[in-house]
Amino acid sequence: MHATIQKPIDEITGYLRPGEKVFVVGCGNCAAKCHSGGAPETEEMAERLKKKGVEVAGWACTDSGVSLCKLAIVKKMLNETYQTETEKADSFLILACGQGIHTVMDATEGGMVHPGCDTIFGGETVTDDFITEYCSLCGECIVEYTGGLCPVTLCAKSLLNGPCGGAKDGKCEVDRTRDCGWQLIYDRLKELGRLEEMDKYQTPKNNSRWSRPRSLTMVESGATFKSLAGELSISRKD
Numbered sequence: 001m002h003a004t005i006q007k008p009i010d011e012i013t014g015y016l017r018p019g020e021k022v023f024v025v026g027c028g029n030c031a032a033k034c035h036s037g038g039a040p041e042t043e044e045m046a047e048r049l050k051k052k053g054v055e056v057a058g059w060a061c062t063d064s065g066v067s068l069c070k071l072a073i074v075k076k077m078l079n080e081t082y083q084t085e086t087e088k089a090d091s092f093l094i095l096a097c098g099q100g101i102h103t104v105m106d107a108t109e110g111g112m113v114h115p116g117c118d119t120i121f122g123g124e125t126v127t128d129d130f131i132t133e134y135c136s137l138c139g140e141c142i143v144e145y146t147g148g149l150c151p152v153t154l155c156a157k158s159l160l161n162g163p164c165g166g167a168k169d170g171k172c173e174v175d176r177t178r179d180c181g182w183q184l185i186y187d188r189l190k191e192l193g194r195l196e197e198m199d200k201y202q203t204p205k206n207n208s209r210w211s212r213p214r215s216l217t218m219v220e221s222g223a224t225f226k227s228l229a230g231e232l233s234i235s236r237k238d
């Protein structure tokens with residue numbers, strides 16, 4: 001899940017040039033779950049823009065549960081289903097994450113796009129109205145040694161070997177209202193009967209795997225992951 005929040009309307013209207021006709025695009029998956037860009041919010045945004053005097057060519061949202069970052073689906077939606085409206089548009093306002101924004105750009109062969117949301121993190125949908133971050137997408141997972149809890153994400157200093165010594169009553173020294181990530185890891189390992197994992201030294205991470213942009217190409221027998229670390233071929237057949 002990519003968590004997103006809508007930008008303030010005045011910031012959005014500030015992006016638009018006088019007379020610019022905009023088509024609003026929403027995402028039926030993550031943005032819908034965040035109530036930042038599902039069908040109701042996309043239609044609502046079109047109306048709010050009209051009230052602000054913006055010319056709106058129309059709006060569209062992928063079906064419920066369908067992500068806006070699926071190029072083939074977005075191409076069909078914008079270039080076939082809504083072709084009459086999108087042809088009149090000078091630009092697209094995207095109520096979705098940055099992946100959705102780029103997908104619309106590709107689908108419209110370089111159309112002008114405006115971000116309608118801020119993409120804040122990738123997280124777990126704990127309940128329908130609560131999403132929280134457990135992974136920072138670092139490209140080299142070490143949670144085998146931390147009971148499944150990510151120190152990169154849960155520790156305010158992203159310490160690979162913790163705790164830092166500043167925790168008090170299980171709370172983080174950076175923010176006393178938050179649990180210390182390493183306290184959580186300690187408690188979890190204790191519960192699992194694997195406290196010896198705390199004694200293992202974690203070597204620095206290969207941050208070139210965290211370099212952007214990264215890509216993943218799927219092939220029949222596996223995949224190829226590309227980053228600054230080079231190309232890594234993953235086989236599912238060995």
Ligand code: SF4
Pocket residue numbers: 134135136137138139140141142143150151152153
């Ligand atoms: S170690 Fe990296 S990949 Fe694993 S959960 Fe943490 S951020 Fe995500």
Ligand code: SF4
Pocket residue numbers: 154155156157158159162163164165166167168171172173174179180181182183
């Ligand atoms: S108190 Fe805990 S969570 Fe906070 S920085 Fe130190 S080790 Fe990390």
